[in-house]
Amino acid sequence: TTRRKKIYEGKAKILYEGPEPGTLIQYFKDDATAFNAQKKAILEGKGVINNRISEYIMTRLNGIGVQNHFIRRLNLREQLIKEVEIVPLEVVVRNIAAGSIATRLGLTEGQPLPRSIIEFYYKDDKLGDPMVTEEHITAFNWAATQEIDDMMAMALRVNDYLSGLFAGVGITLVDFKVEFGRVYEGDFSRVILADEISPDSCRLWDTVTNEKLDKDRFRRDLGNVIESYTEVARRLGIMKEMP
Ligand code: U5P
Missing domain, CATH: 3.30.470.20 (ATP-grasp fold, B domain)
Structure with a gap:
């Protein structure tokens, strides 16, 4: 979405360079793929929902001591994560x-x-x-x-x-x-x-x-x-x- 450097693009997400060393930005796309990407579609709004659901679950897991890469949600489609x-x-x-x-x-x-x-x-x-x-x-x-x-x-x-x-x-x-x-x-x-x-x-x-x-x-x-x-x-x- 911006001039940020793209680090990796997968089927449903993109990783961009983060604001500080050791961080990345995880962007949730609307693309859906199945059967090793033989079946493809755009599902309007999926990225927004998955960003929120994943934020919620990762935050709860962090709360019970399951360490994960989630730092904070930045906007509707992006979250700041630890680089791993x-x-x-x-x-x-x-x-x-x-x-x-x-x-x-x-x-x-x-x-x-x-x-x-x-x-x-x-x-x-x-x-x-x-x-x-x-x-x-x-x-x-x-x-x-x-x-x-x-x-x-x-x-x-x-x-x-x-x-x-x-x-x-x-x-x-x-x-x-x-x-x-x-x-x-x-x-x-x-x-x-x-x-x-x-x-x-x-x-x-x-x-x-x-x-x-x-x-x-x-x-x-x-x-x-x-x-x-x-x-x-x-x-x-x-x-x-x-x-
Ligand atoms: N699964 C993925 N990505 C994959 C393959 C499987 O998230 O590339 C998930 C499926 O959504 C399901 C579980 O919840 O892993 C087992 O999938 P399967 O081996 O029965 O297809």
């Missing part, structure tokens, strides 16, 4: 069978899993983000064993907290994806939560009707995508009026 070195993994936590695990293991969508399951995917668009194990992650040095342990522990804390938060507003947290980044402090580095947490990265079902309130509405052409994202924001008590 992104770990090239998507960490997925699942509570209920849906999406790729249902397909891969022949499970019925909606079937509760015996316990929460964590999966890792290697972030590589050309390869379609293949699922990988800790063996692959450590062998190829994508993350250290301690970092894997830390990411798993944080992902489970996020799951516990968000499951409760959403349950309180009549939403079931089926599954979600998080990403992590390294911050360096002298000789040490630690992983913190990065990217976004929004209806683009979670499966959220109405607890009573099982209606989908997330990106599956776009993936599966169910319609009312923005209306559903807005409903999530409304139930969380944010975005009392639409922009």
Whole structure:
């Protein structure tokens, strides 16, 4: 939007140089993509809603000690974040069978899993983000064993907290994806939560009707995508009026 230097452009967000060293500006676009960007659309207002929902969730997570990159929201579409070195993994936590695990293991969508399951995917668009194990992650040095342990522990804390938060507003947290980044402090580095947490990265079902309130509405052409994202924001008590 301005003369700021663009650092990176992804499918749904842009990262710009921040005002101080060690900071970046994360800009939320209206672009929606699915199936490794084979399906594309512009969903008017999505960026504004996801900026607010991610702000809300990251702020709450910070409040319970889950460190993350969020510093503050700057405007409707932008937030100031800490610059991190992104770990090239998507960490997925699942509570209920849906999406790729249902397909891969022949499970019925909606079937509760015996316990929460964590999966890792290697972030590589050309390869379609293949699922990988800790063996692959450590062998190829994508993350250290301690970092894997830390990411798993944080992902489970996020799951516990968000499951409760959403349950309180009549939403079931089926599954979600998080990403992590390294911050360096002298000789040490630690992983913190990065990217976004929004209806683009979670499966959220109405607890009573099982209606989908997330990106599956776009993936599966169910319609009312923005209306559903807005409903999530409304139930969380944010975005009392639409922009
Ligand atoms: N997910 C993402 N980005 C991806 C792939 C998956 O955010 O590139 C999220 C989905 O929205 C879902 C969870 O909440 O991870 C598991 O997705 P799937 O493996 O069932 O497709």
